[in-house]
Amino acid sequence: MSKLTGSRTFEQVLAEIERRITRSGLTVGDRLPGERQLAEELQVSRSSVREAFRVLETLGLVECQVGRGPNAGAILTYDPDGTLTDLLRLNLGLSSLTMREVIDTRLMIEQWSAAQAARIPHDTDSTQAMAAALTAMDNATTPEDFVHHDMAFHIALTDRAGNTLNSAIMRALSNTLRQYAVEAVHRLGHTTDLQTDHRLIHTAITTGAPADAVTAVTEHFARAYPPITH
């Protein structure tokens, strides 16, 4: 239960909201009661409700909109990426995590995803996304632009494996590594080798060769994020 049950009032509000979500079958897109209404229903102050909402918002479960109408209020949503990205960035700032660990975890997910993607039947969405990212990288003129489409390529690869949890983690890891990747491209000075890697990965997946896909991903990472780096 961790932080969602406790003596503090806002934690009890959290517990009640979680109860309503699980019991009453609330799902993504549904609206939560307004702050004032929930405060009165639960006999707590609006401040406590608001603190609970901040927690839910941090966890990527609700989005809050001001104003009036069907789009206003707290809406249940699904966005773990933001939470995970914040979590990674702040822990990197606190030095309780190293860039190398982030890179290794991303390699782990991509190896796994590439193997899975090569085994399952074609998924037009993610396949097209990968192909589009490849050509976009060919046409990229700046490192920033290249990295943008590079991220799209690797995310599409992960999505193709079909595990939404891995996809969410992958997105957060990519966000965290974005600036790092831009600098890496600047250092390399060119992107031809990286694109060669990408096409090897792409071919291995589309031709259904899991082992080749894993090897290609591994070699790509060795080139893009050599072990020397901090």
Add this chain to the structure above:
Amino acid sequence: MSKLTGSRTFEQVLAEIERRITRSGLTVGDRLPGERQLAEELQVSRSSVREAFRVLETLGLVECQVGRGPNAGAILTYDPDGTLTDLLRLNLGLSSLTMREVIDTRLMIEQWSAAQAARIPHDTDSTQAMAAALTAMDNATTPEDFVHHDMAFHIALTDRAGNTLNSAIMRALSNTLRQYAVEAVHRLGHTTDLQTDHRLIHTAITTGAPADAVTAVTEHFARAYPPITH
């Protein structure tokens, strides 16, 4: 920057706190200014500071203690597990995630960790933790007790690979699967096969056989979490 920069006041407070953490080299164990002081320094209301603190607390970066003295106030800490556990549980509640995805991600991490652990030199701490968990599982009398030590075994395995990010994710996944695992043990009716698996994994790691370790982990999961399950 995601949620940490925005127009809302508490988001600016968050940005300022993050700035202080990264710039001023604040680290785990240090104290943040009190709510009242920070409110005055930043010329915002205490409510806004509190909402920012709730976010930081949710992200596992600070712990708040009431009272007075060196242990009171907001202390920088490091506990991503709690955040991730909440995140997983709530997303399972929202049905935006399935138990199977959680299990697959855990398998991925354990395969990777087992391979890493078998390659690196012995680490007395985690090696002893694994051995202790094995004997504790032998002596366990209830499924709850068994699962408790089973979790310790698998977490020690992951820790042994030396990636704190993977360890944090692994802990959260284990927490999420705890009840599920207890029920699985009840269904099985006995734990001898599981223990055989554990000892195979343990031996493969301590004798430095990465491939065997991966195989053993994979087969263990096939037994403990067969693909039929919901």
Add this chain to the structure above:
DNA sequence: GATCGGTGTATGGTCTGACCATATTTGGTC
């Protein structure tokens, strides 16, 4: 001098009530 106990105080936790900004809804006017 050391120990014990009461008081002071800084801290987070909560509540109330007010006001603002925004976006939709409502209703009146042309």
Add this chain to the structure above:
DNA sequence: GACCAAATATGGTCAGACCATACACCGATC
């Protein structure tokens, strides 16, 4: 029917008060 203005519901913010807690301080006692 189209358009514009007022009403309204919503989150965002603020100020100020009070409570519970846990340590700090200081005096009395041994």
